[in-house]
Amino acid sequence: MSVDDPEVFAAHRVATCRGVDDARRVLGEAFLPVEFPTAGTSGRLGLELNALSTGRLTLGYMRFDRAVRIRTSEPDNYHVDIPTAGRAALCAAGGRPVEATRRSAAVFMPGRPVDLDCGDGFAQVALMIPCAEVQREIESLLESTSLAPVEFDPELDLTAGGQLVLQAVRVVDEASRHVDAVLQHPLAVRHLERSLVQALLFSQGHNHSEALRAPVPAAGAGAVSQAVDLLRDDPARDWSVADLAAATATSVRSLQEGFRASLDTTPTAYLRRLRLERVRDDLVAAAPGGANVTAVSARWGFTHHGRFAAAYAARFGERPSDTLRASTGR
Incomplete structure (x- = not known):
């Protein structure tokens, strides 16, 4: 997938709509309740929607056949909107507008309704990530269970750090084309989910970014050796670096630094x-x-x-x- 692909998750078509009521229904079922303030209840509106759920995350692609304004309800989850065609002005309640193009996407927080003013031929990839998943990953990375919820900057630069998110979406898109393989395996699916959430945490600015960039000491050789034994004994297990750190009584980042210092690699590699x-x-x-x-x-x-x-x-x-x-x- 590239940011200008005509269609993403093509094997997972959910609906092709020709009316406002149908579009409202399918978007509500896949993501969250929406309204179309400038369209009549029986107005014509063309929408193509692809969507898939990995179990924890929902990923979709939507394309409209005309300019449209959308107003969402208060979301329960984080949402990332990545344009693939056209332009849109996106703005969450109380936030600053984001001009969404092929160079910039938008990240929206839970609890804040969003207005999307989409131009002709607008299409986007939409990601819906539960709060618990984002919180679990940031707490694992920073080794704390008392962190404030992640507050992302609203605009995601697709020419810089956003490339990490695009890369993660490409991998899921590729996996979704093989319905009898990757997405049928829990280990592979969990890896995809973690990769996408971590890509967002490392590429997009937020209230914990500075802590993520802070240097940490390397773990000792004993912890690294113990982690190696655990991995060799059970490589089929859904290991995260946090699991290994807990099992070896060290921190996530210290263990990562220890692997680099001792083995010139990372636990994941x-x-x-x-x-x-x-x-x-x-x-x-x-x-x-x-x-x-x-x-x-x-x-x-x-x-x-x-x-x-x-x-x-x-x-x-x-x-x-x-x-x-x-x-x-x-």
């Missing part, structure tokens, strides 16, 4: 390497007709087939399909 090895083991052991590369890689948490294949080839000197073909005689 080390776990990825172990899982690549397990994928190779499964491919080598596969019976004819009993496995395919996409399913095996997704089972071990790899959510983007192209990046997985490149990482596999860099690690083992051959494509995963070559390994499977050699082991099964196909």
Whole structure:
């Protein structure tokens, strides 16, 4: 996906509407209640809506066939609106307007209704992230359970830090095209969710950004060694760095620094390497007709087939399909 793609999450079409009532209903069911202040109740309004839920997060794509004004109810969640075509003026209650284009997106807080004044042919990717998910990640990163709720800056620069968010959306979009693989595996789905929330926390300014940038001391060799043992003993577990830090009685950022100092890598990269090895083991052991590369890689948490294949080839000197073909005689 790129910011100017014509359609995102195309395999997950929810509705094609031709009237205001239908548009109001489907947007309310997928995201939150909305009104169209300048349209009559029986007015014509073309809307194409794609949407999918990963379990915790909701991601969607919507395209309108004409200029439209939308007013939302008070949201319970964080919302990120990323334009892919056209322009819109977006403004949350009590906040400053954001001119949404292909270079800038908008981030909206819970509890504040939003007005969207969308021009002709406007289309956007819409992300809905529960408050609990954002709070869980920031508390994990900063190792505190008494943090104030995250207050994001309203405008997300898609030419700078916002690229991290776009990259995370691209991965989910790619995964959504394979309905029989990645999104069917809980480990892979949880990885996608965390990646997207962390991308937003690290790329967009908020009231905890300075704390995230603060330097931390590295963990000792003992904690790193213990973490390595845990990962090697159970690479299939849905490990987060916070889990490893808790298990080794150190902090998240200290453990990350310890891995860099001792192993020149990160806990996440080390776990990825172990899982690549397990994928190779499964491919080598596969019976004819009993496995395919996409399913095996997704089972071990790899959510983007192209990046997985490149990482596999860099690690083992051959494509995963070559390994499977050699082991099964196909």
